[in-house]
Amino acid sequence: MFHETSVGPRWMVYLGAAVLAFLAAITAIAVPAIVAKPDAPNPWIVWLLPVAFLLILAAGVLFFIRRIxxxxxxxxxxxxxxxxxxxxxxxxxxxxxxxxxxxxxxxxxxxxxxxxxxxxxxxxxxxxxxxxxxxxxxxxxxxxxxxxxxxxxxxxx
The missing domain is CATH 2.30.29 (PH-domain like)
Known part of the structure; x- marks a missing residue:
C-alpha cells in the first residue's frame, strides 16, 4: 500500500565514525592496562570496559544506520x-x-x-x-x- 524509507542527515555518519574512532582509542588504551596486570586488574575496569564497549559500539552503529x-x-x-x-x-x-x-x-x-x-x-x-x-x-x-x-x-x- 505505502512504503517509504528516509535517510538521516549526513552529519550522523561523521558522528558515528567519530564515536567508533573514540571506541578504538579507548580500547587501545584500556586493554593493555588490563593485560599488563593480569593478576590484579581493577574490578571496576574489568566490569566497565565490556559494558562501555558494547554501548559505544551500538551508538556508533546506530548513527550509521540512521533510517526511518x-x-x-x-x-x-x-x-x-x-x-x-x-x-x-x-x-x-x-x-x-x-x-x-x-x-x-x-x-x-x-x-x-x-x-x-x-x-x-x-x-x-x-x-x-x-x-x-x-x-x-x-x-x-x-x-x-x-x-x-x-x-x-x-x-x-
Whole structure:
C-alpha cells in the first residue's frame, strides 16, 4: 500500500565514525592496562570496559544506520526508527488525517520525539502527515510523499 524509507542527515555518519574512532582509542588504551596486570586488574575496569564497549559500539552503529521507514498495510501504520519500531497504529484508531508541515522546533529535535500527547518522527523539517487518533493523541510523520500517504491512510481507515 505505502512504503517509504528516509535517510538521516549526513552529519550522523561523521558522528558515528567519530564515536567508533573514540571506541578504538579507548580500547587501545584500556586493554593493555588490563593485560599488563593480569593478576590484579581493577574490578571496576574489568566490569566497565565490556559494558562501555558494547554501548559505544551500538551508538556508533546506530548513527550509521540512521533510517526511518513508514509502512501502511491493510490494518496498521508502522513506523521504524531502524532498528526500533516506534509506532504501530491500528487503522481502526485513526480519527483524522491531514497534511501539515513538521518543524524541528515543534518536535523538539530529530528522530522519534515526544511532545505532550504528540509523537513526531522526522529527520528534517518539511511536509508531513498528522494522524489524530480516536483518543485525541497525534502522530506526526515527516514524509516527502505527504499527499499520497494522507490518501492511503484515509482510504484504508
Amino acid at each position: 521507514t513508514l509502512t501502511v498495510s491493510d490494518t496498521h501504520i508502522t513506523a521504524h526508527l531502524v532498528p526500533f519500531r516506534v509506532m504501530h497504529i491500528p487503522l481502526t484508531e485513526v480519527r483524522q488525517v491531514e497534511t501539515t508541515t513538521a518543524t524541528i522546533g515543534d518536535a523538539g529535535g530529530l528522530g522519534w520525539r515526544l511532545a505532550g500527547s504528540a509523537q513526531f518522527l522526522l529527520w528534517s523539517p518539511g511536509p508531513a502527515v498528522c494522524v489524530t487518533l480516536t483518543d485525541g493523541r497525534t502522530r506526526v510523520l515527516r514524509t516527502d510523499h505527504a499527499p499520497e500517504l494522507t490518501r492511503v491512510i484515509t482510504h484504508s481507515s
